[in-house]
Amino acid sequence: MSDISDHKKPSLREWLTSDAPTSRRQAKFSAYYRSWLALRSNPMAMFGLLILLFLLAIAAFAPIISPHDPFAQDLALRLSAPGENNYILGSDSLGRDILSRLIYGSRITLYIVALVALMAPIVGLFVGTAAGYLGGWVDVVLMRITDIFLAFPRLVLALAFVSALGAGIENAVLAIVLTAWPPYARIARAETLTIRNADYIHAIKLQGAGALRVITKHIWPLCISSLVIRVTLDMAGIILTAAGLGFLGLGAQPPSPEWGAMISAGRQFILDHWWVATMPGLAIFTVSLAFNLLGDGLRDVLDPKKSGK
Amino acid sequence: MALTTDQEQRKRRRKSSFSPWIMGFGRVAFTVAITMIGLLFITFIIGRVMPIDPVLSIVGESASKSTYDEAYRQLGLDKPIIVQFFIFLWDVVRGDFGESLLTARPVLDDLIRVFPATLELATVGTIIGVGLGVPLGVIAAVKQGTWIDHIARVVALIGYSMPVFWIGLIGLLVFYGKLGWISGPGRLDIFYVDIIPTVTGMILIDSLLAGDTSVFWNAVSHIILPAGLLAYYSLAYISRMTRSFMLEQLDQEYITTARVKGLSEHAVVWRHALGNVKVPLITVIALSYAGLLEGSVLTETIFSWPGIGLYITTALLSADMNAVLGGTVVVGLVFVCLNIFSDLLYKFFDPRAK
Numbered sequence: 001m002s003d004i005s006d007h008k009k010p011s012l013r014e015w016l017t018s019d020a021p022t023s024r025r026q027a028k029f030s031a032y033y034r035s036w037l038a039l040r041s042n043p044m045a046m047f048g049l050l051i052l053l054f055l056l057a058i059a060a061f062a063p064i065i066s067p068h069d070p071f072a073q074d075l076a077l078r079l080s081a082p083g084e085n086n087y088i089l090g091s092d093s094l095g096r097d098i099l100s101r102l103i104y105g106s107r108i109t110l111y112i113v114a115l116v117a118l119m120a121p122i123v124g125l126f127v128g129t130a131a132g133y134l135g136g137w138v139d140v141v142l143m144r145i146t147d148i149f150l151a152f153p154r155l156v157l158a159l160a161f162v163s164a165l166g167a168g169i170e171n172a173v174l175a176i177v178l179t180a181w182p183p184y185a186r187i188a189r190a191e192t193l194t195i196r197n198a199d200y201i202h203a204i205k206l207q208g209a210g211a212l213r214v215i216t217k218h219i220w221p222l223c224i225s226s227l228v229i230r231v232t233l234d235m236a237g238i239i240l241t242a243a244g245l246g247f248l249g250l251g252a253q254p255p256s257p258e259w260g261a262m263i264s265a266g267r268q269f270i271l272d273h274w275w276v277a278t279m280p281g282l283a284i285f286t287v288s289l290a291f292n293l294l295g296d297g298l299r300d301v302l303d304p305k306k307s308g309k
Numbered sequence: 310m311a312l313t314t315d316q317e318q319r320k321r322r323r324k325s326s327f328s329p330w331i332m333g334f335g336r337v338a339f340t341v342a343i344t345m346i347g348l349l350f351i352t353f354i355i356g357r358v359m360p361i362d363p364v365l366s367i368v369g370e371s372a373s374k375s376t377y378d379e380a381y382r383q384l385g386l387d388k389p390i391i392v393q394f395f396i397f398l399w400d401v402v403r404g405d406f407g408e409s410l411l412t413a414r415p416v417l418d419d420l421i422r423v424f425p426a427t428l429e430l431a432t433v434g435t436i437i438g439v440g441l442g443v444p445l446g447v448i449a450a451v452k453q454g455t456w457i458d459h460i461a462r463v464v465a466l467i468g469y470s471m472p473v474f475w476i477g478l479i480g481l482l483v484f485y486g487k488l489g490w491i492s493g494p495g496r497l498d499i500f501y502v503d504i505i506p507t508v509t510g511m512i513l514i515d516s517l518l519a520g521d522t523s524v525f526w527n528a529v530s531h532i533i534l535p536a537g538l539l540a541y542y543s544l545a546y547i548s549r550m551t552r553s554f555m556l557e558q559l560d561q562e563y564i565t566t567a568r569v570k571g572l573s574e575h576a577v578v579w580r581h582a583l584g585n586v587k588v589p590l591i592t593v594i595a596l597s598y599a600g601l602l603e604g605s606v607l608t609e610t611i612f613s614w615p616g617i618g619l620y621i622t623t624a625l626l627s628a629d630m631n632a633v634l635g636g637t638v639v640v641g642l643v644f645v646c647l648n649i650f651s652d653l654l655y656k657f658f659d660p661r662a663k
Contacts (some may be wrong), residue, residue: 147340148347151645153603156621157351160637236358240472244607247474248622263475270478270516271486281475289470296466 019063038301045297051290059106068097070104070257079273090127090275092265098279101257105280108258110250110289112173112242113235119177120234121227124184129215129223131185132192143189146182154179155241162250169258169287172251176241180234191223229302233295237254346398348641353397356634357390365660406635411627416635419620424639425510426496427616431601433513433536438543438601439594443583445544446551450559451578461548468545473538473604477611480534492530494613501527521641535612539604542596550593554586588658595651599644 010018017034021027039045058065067088074095082090089099092190131142149157161175195201196219204214245251254261259280267274320620372380381387385396400406447462485493492498496512505512505519513532516524558564559582567577606618613619617636624632 085630111456144343145347148344148351151344151348151648152351152641153599153644154601155606156637156640159606159621159625160352160355160633162619163628163630236470240470243472244474247472247607248610249626260474262471263472263478267478270482274482277475277478281472284472284475285470289466292466292470 006056007276014228029054035301037115039297042297042300044293045300048290048293048295048297051286052294055106055110055287055290058103059110062107063102064098066097066103068100070096070100071255078267079269081273084276088275089279092276093269098262098275101262102280102283105257105259105262105283106287108169108252108256109239109242109284112169112176113238115173115207116238116242117175117231117235119173120180121184121231123177123181124186125188125220125223127181128185128188128190129192129219132189133196133215133219139189139256142185149179150182150186152179155244158241159243159248159250164247167250167253169252169256170240172245174199175245176238179241180238183234184227184230188223191226192219195219195222225302229295229299232291232298235291235295239284239288239291326534330380337649337653342647345642348645349398349401349638350394352634352641353394356397356630357393367449377611399529401638402416406638407631409632409635410629410633411624416631419632420617420635420639422510422621423615423617426614427602427618429511429513430510430532430536430605430608430614431539431598434539434601435543435594435598437536437540438547438597441501442544442547443551443590444452446548447555447578447583449548450552450555453495453556458552461552465545465549468541468598473542474607474611477535477538477608480538481611484534494611496528496531496614497524498527498531535608535614539601539608542604543601546597546600547590547593551586551590554581554589558582558585588655591658592655594650595647595654599647601638602643602647 001002015026016030018026018030021030039049067086074091076095077085077087078093078095079090080087080091080095082088084090087097087099089097089102091097092101125144128147131139132147139149157179158172158175162171162177165171165174201214201218204218209217242251242261243258243263247264249261249264252258252261262280263277263284266273266278266280269276339586385393388396388409405418406420409416409419412419434491445461445464449458473587481493484491501524505524508515508518512528513525514527518520555578559578564577564582567581569575571579602617605614606621608621609616609618617640621633621636621640624630624636636659659662
């Protein structure tokens, strides 16, 4: 009951919301918790987050929840309408269950998004921080290259890359990364320029830290949050580009249940068998909408000055 | 663009010694030149790393070693890569992109033939997108937080999230397949093709020039859906940007002054506030126009629209590398030009940017 015991054993929530953190760890977690509270009060963002968690669960448990084998063909039951012959969302032109293919396709979508979302910001981070910190001709050269890549229309550049490298998921990912990194480089450079002359950077340099150490240990951590926001907002675009490449036959190859390729396969049946192309499109739409909602919410929470409020 | 203080100071110093116009022009010209060369270099590299052997595609599999070597030399592949790049650069400057494997005609001729179709599509899309997007953005800003604002936000979010090739298919299914309100893929019905002389290559304009309204209305019924889709994408972007520009202006003190003066709300919003966002808005519109040129790649595929997007994708699938690279260069150059154009507009029309 005494005050002392209260101080020793605060509840988790009290510990997280404390105004006077006693350790660095507590301050950090407390900042995370406050962001989370702000995000939780945004229903649209929470809706997006829920959809994405649902997608993750579907991808993780695909073999358990999918009613059919996504590759099993049954030509006798081809192009069954939704609900017919035990196919909840219908079957495609080879009699494969569309629902099961969508469930397995979520793995491909997540795979592409995860790879691009990891690689593109890292490339941008390297280029941007190097340009911003080193300055001089390094900055000029790197930023010129960035501008040249920015000047290209993304989809057309990705198309040209994939056609040169050959069709396939890995090459599609590579092409998207090559077209997606420039904005991250711009952001990382802008962040670097604002912290480059901070007192604590000078202090570290006085202690004898080299450029590599300053960049990796003291500049990178501060660039992360703005990159994360940008990545979340870009995810929808990544999904749409990947699906577009798949639709043109340049991404995942058949019989892979990639959503864009599935739309392409259903295209010739669109007038009589609408569900073959419609269902995968709905899946793409739902997931990219979820990423957009979450990205919008994250931006409001983490970066209030840019949210226009 | 984030400018550091020392950069700003450097700029100011330069301006005091040189005429800002000449300096500005020189810098823009330099930037354009570097960007264009870089763009061509990337395209060149793409053409070099492709797995297709350009010699084999000319001489065939069964050619003898000497024939192969001869063709190899003729294509200039024995020269150092940097020399090859300058040859490529010179070819592009002369407008020589080689011959298309698919059409057996110079790629440049093909591009000139297909480009007006894309231009027509993107232009109609932009006009509709601006016509609806700007008012939507203004109203959303004025009625911030009300249901109109929320609807505008949802409309934009859906636009950002929808795969254009999918919604194009659905649109065809509903409006062409089920309802029969519009015409199907292509630019004209088969019996309207080649009736009117080609002047600009844009059928809507050509048919009006020829005074043939039946062709015009047929063309309208073909373009309305693909252009409407592209318009939706530009509407999503333009309305969001308009809203945020307007919110910034409506917060300013001169707006309060105008209201205190007794100006009507209509004049305050549409004349004073909107008048002040005109310049950034034009920039945004130019960018979205460039975006539509790109967005037309997938849209044209769906609607069999014989423009540059369909040309590139058809060439891709038949490994017609000359056509792909030529198309990429042209789209890239148009893109760069529009970007620079919007930058220049900003610089010349906004006194604060000078």
